[in-house]
Amino acid sequence: EVRSPRHWMKKEFLVKGSGKNEPGVACFIKAPAAALDNLKCEIVNGSSSLVVDDSEELVSNVISVESSDYEKTIPFPISIAIPFTSCFRGNYREIVVKVTDVDFHSIYLTPVALERYQGNPKETLAEVETDRLGVFSVLSCLKKETITVPRVGLSRHLSVDSRISFSYHPETFSSPAAMEFKVQPIEPSLVSTLRARHDVFHSVVSTSALVYAEHPSAQPYNGSVTVTLPCPPSPEKKRTGDEAEHARAIGATVRRGAAAHHARAASALVRKSGESLSDALKLLGQRNKEEGWKVFDNVVIQTVRKGLVSFELREHLESFVVIRLLFLLDNTYLLLFAQALEEALRSTMANVILHRNRENPAHVVVLLSASKELTRVLQGLHEEGYFGPPEPTQQFPLREGEQIHVRFRGNIFASENGKDFGTVHRLIFHSQRKPRLELQIKEVDEFGNHSSPHYKGTVVFHKVSREMMNRTWEQPVPCGEYQRPPLCKLALTLPKHERLITRPRSTKRTSSDSSEVLWDALLHWLAEELADENTSLLALRLPVRRSLLQLVSLKHPGNVPGQIYELLCCWEKTLPRSADKVQLLARYLRKGGRSDLSAELQSKWRNR
Incomplete structure (x- = not known):
């Protein structure tokens, strides 16, 4: 064609x-x-x-x-x-x-x-x-919503939330002016989290949505604009007990080492006895990012009806939020709350997950997961055949576009392509995408960790913020040393593989002791008997380390007789030559509730 x-x-x-x-x-x-x-x-x-x-x-x-x-x-x-x-x-x-x-x-x-x-x-x-x-x-x-305010004024409800409205009085602007609005909702659970983390925020009951406003023409305000927006009321509960609890919390915070001016501010938090207890409403806003947050004490906020408040603005604010307080809080702490709230809205609590493939422990995946989705993500990994240890890291805040750099230390390193080992691996966090690394790990020194049944290493995670990155398409990520200490670390092990050693025929070791052959046969028989009863490795009551149990499980996945036999052999190697291994093993069987197998083991050994 x-x-x-x-x-x-x-x-x-x-x-x-x-x-x-x-x-x-x-x-x-x-x-x-x-x-x-x-x-x-x-x-x-x-x-x-x-x-x-x-x-x-x-x-x-x-x-x-x-x-x-x-x-x-x-x-x-x-x-x-x-x-x-x-x-x-x-x-x-x-x-x-x-x-x-x-x-x-x-x-x-x-x-x-x-x-x-x-x-x-x-x-x-x-x-x-x-x-x-x-x-x-x-x-x-x-979502951005643009309205044009004529000279005669305008009253408009926002489409994203009809409860939010702006009423511009006539002659507010000398000529038609465009206004652009964005609304960031604030979940009550976020406010509860901030209150739980910081005692000084206990007075905060609820907040309105965070409103962003742009005024491209930058015309001065000749009149005022009435802003109406929802701010949830405080729950119906006894206030006196809450106030007393808050006073004790503030006192404890100050005693833990707050600065002198913080102590003076905290002293103003507790009202005099007999003063009326009613919600206080405060407007916090930013004229611009350079000036930062400010408390507008001169703005009177009125309750229109339950859960709806209004106030008059005579100047342009780039962003603002109304905070409902159980009782008055010093402006110093209100500004701290606004900063913490803004940072929390930009961040997502996340965890790093590092799991190994059950069939192939040398194949690992590293993921970044939002903490609220951690259970679902772990379930999905288990369905794919990936399990711990190690367990996921503690949760930490991440902003959109921030990176986690993964470095392997110790006697284990990793590669994404199976060739380039020892490089730094990157995970870029995006809350609606699933950053994931699939890595092949191997030992650095085959003869290292000689006293352990597995190779040992540490995975170090570094957090790189967007501000730390170079504004270049070629290599946006800084190389070399990191400015901050590691975000977290995870211990990692890799089971050692058996090395096949070919010896000349004259040096091959043979066992002429028939008792050793019988003992090995008895261990195989015992492993089969215990496996038929679905006996767990822990139920054997053998004095071995938990790491050995994990190693045995990884070496023989799904093969219970093989796991039990391997565990019995490893236990036997820890015994001194003079030990009576039959009597010891019979005693552990009795402790595990298998007196029948204990008696049969001793009988077979006596009749050898």
């Missing part, structure tokens, strides 16, 4: 799959046939840290689209459709496509279409029309 260079076509761009995976679809591009032939597409997920900002969540691969012949002009606009998977969208968020150039200048494109991808029912295609090439990524962002 003869193609016309001007004929528009839709082309599927494939990328190589990893391992046994088939090639995947990077994107679909619709353009004139001649232009399609000059376009090249590549997945650059290693640079994903550079394309996300605060409150943005990556939901697709990061794709670089370039022209292979810059002398030929591409007839813009062209259409690009990118597959993505989004789990948590909600009413407050929307899907956008971000285009970033080589100088890290970005624009946001609203998809002209969002439709199911027939090749993968779990994915959706975000199609945009673009007049430039660069690095494309599909993001879940806070």
Whole structure:
């Protein structure tokens, strides 16, 4: 079929799959046939840290689209459709496509279409029309709502939450002015978490949503704007007991070593006896990021009805939130709460998981998982055949795009491709994607850890924030020493494999003692008998280390007789030559509730 260079076509761009995976679809591009032939597409997920900002969540691969012949002009606009998977969208968020150039200048494109991808029912295609090439990524962002305020004023309820409204009085602006709003909901559980971590925040009952506002024209306010938004009321409970508990908590905090000015501030927290106990409402906001958070004590906040408050603003604030207090809190602690709240909204509590394959202990996976999904992720790994030890790390906060660097120390190192051992491995955190490493581990020194039945190593995890990264596409990650101590460490072991030693015939060891042959046969018989009764290794009551039990289980997965026989042989090697191993083993069998096998073992040995 003869193609016309001007004929528009839709082309599927494939990328190589990893391992046994088939090639995947990077994107679909619709353009004139001649232009399609000059376009090249590549997945650059290693640079994903550079394309996300605060409150943005990556939901697709990061794709670089370039022209292979810059002398030929591409007839813009062209259409690009990118597959993505989004789990948590909600009413407050929307899907956008971000285009970033080589100088890290970005624009946001609203998809002209969002439709199911027939090749993968779990994915959706975000199609945009673009007049430039660069690095494309599909993001879940806070939904932006734009209103234009005329001179005569305007009253508008936001579509993301109709309970939030802005009423601009006439002549608030001298000329029509555009206002852009974003709303970040705050879950009550997040406030409860902050209260539990910090005693000084005990007075905080609830908060409104965090509202972001942009005023592109920067016109001064000639009048005021009435803001109405929901702020949940305090629960119906006895306040006096809570206040006393809070006073004791603050006193304990101060005694633990707060600074002098903190102590003076804390002393103002407890009200005088007889003073009325009613909720206090405070407005916290930022005129700009440079000035930071401020408490606006001069703004009077009124309760419109239960759970709904309003106040008058006479100046522009880039962001603001209303806080409901059980009783008054010093402004120093209110500002600390605003900073902690902002940081918590940007972060996700996560864990690192390192598990080994049951059939092949030298094959490990390393994952980053949100803490709230940890149980489900572990269950999925178990279904794939991956188990601990080690157990997952303690949870820690991670922001979108931050990286975890994985380094192996000690007598174990790892490789992603089976060739390059000893390198640093990276996991990039994105809350809606599943960062995962599949590694092959091996020992550094085959003759190391000679007194142990397994090789020993340590996995060290370093956290790299976006601020620590270089703003360059070639190598965004800093190399060399890390500025901060390790985030956490995990101990790792690798079972030793038996080495086959070929000896000359004259030096081969043979056993002429028939009792040793009988003893070995008795161990095999005993292992079979115990396996038939599904006896666990712990039930044998043998004085061996727990690490030996784990090693035996890894060496003989699913083979219970083999595990028991191996354990009996290892136990026997720990005995001195003068020990009566038959009597000792018979005693341990009796302790384990198998007096019948104990008597039969002694009988077989006597009648040898």
